[in-house]
Amino acid sequence: MELKAENITFSYHKNKPILKDISLSLNSNQIIGLMGDSGSGKSTLCKVMAGYITHYTGEVTIDGSAIDRKGFDPVQLIFQHPEKTMNPKWKMEKVLRESWIPPQELKDTFGLKDNWLTRWPSELSGGELQRFSILRALNPETKFIIADEISTMLDAVTQVQIWEALIKHCKANNIGILAVSHDKDLLDVICDDILYFNEINHL
Numbered sequence: 137m138e139l140k141a142e143n144i145t146f147s148y149h150k151n152k153p154i155l156k157d158i159s160l161s162l163n164s165n166q167i168i169g170l171m172g173d174s175g176s177g178k179s180t181l182c183k184v185m186a187g188y189i190t191h192y193t194g195e196v197t198i199d200g201s202a203i204d205r206k207g208f209d210p211v212q213l214i215f216q217h218p219e220k221t222m223n224p225k226w227k228m229e230k231v232l233r234e235s236w237i238p239p240q241e242l243k244d245t246f247g248l249k250d251n252w253l254t255r256w257p258s259e260l261s262g263g264e265l266q267r268f269s270i271l272r273a274l275n276p277e278t279k280f281i282i283a284d285e286i287s288t289m290l291d292a293v294t295q296v297q298i299w300e301a302l303i304k305h306c307k308a309n310n311i312g313i314l315a316v317s318h319d320k321d322l323l324d325v326i327c328d329d330i331l332y333f334n335e336i337n338h339l
């Protein structure tokens with residue numbers, strides 16, 4: 137499968153364009169990196185590609201067809217701050233179950249401990265919460281993952297664990313990854329190719 141963004145143009149305010157004529161594509165068997173300056177519009181592009189922003193011009197397609205965003209979205213966005221994406225009044229078991237019930241083996245791969253499931257989001261660390269948000273995104277209907285600075289706030293050991301588990305699962309299930317980061321060393325290790333945001337944004 138191929139996820140394609142074509143000629144994406146978008147601005148939050150009329151006289152301040154953020155994205156101009158951006159095109160990129162990735163295949164299911166690829167991990168593509170995206171690097172760029174802070175505030176340049178990377179997260180905005182991620183939101184366009186994952187269907188969070190809809191009033192853009194251009195096209196986002198999978199294998200040439202518009203993406204059905206009504207049911208479970210095959211393009212899943214994982215954010216930098218997992219706590220912002222979770223209902224503070226839901227225990228972790230419910231947070232996860234909202235998407236799917238992962239097999240025990242996959243929970244083990246991500247080092248998810250059973251006793252975390254009965255806790256509130258506020259009772260887990262950032263790294264622990266991020267394991268949940270990644271697992272939640274790995275629903276069997278997911279075809280592409282957009283990982284927006286997902287390990288930026290984690291220590292080096294947790295960062296490696298999380299990326300190894302995510303890449304292993306995506307390779308085995310033919311899920312493509314767009315990995316957004318300002319950490320060139322990380323992208324050099326995990327990516328097949330790296331795109332530079334200022335080179336694909338025609339402002």
Ligand SMILES: Nc1ncnc2c1ncn2[C@@H]1O[C@H](COP(=O)(O)OP(=O)(O)O)[C@@H](O)[C@H]1O
Pocket residue numbers: 148154172173174175176177178179180181
């Ligand atoms: N919801 C929003 N409304 C208005 N401006 C926004 C909004 N979200 C982000 N921006 C602005 O858009 C620009 C790009 O932000 P962002 O896409 O988060 O950049 P990056 O992820 O590359 O750091 C910034 O100037 C930011 O302040």
Ligand SMILES: [Mg+2]
Pocket residue numbers: 178179180284285
């Ligand atoms: Mg960002």
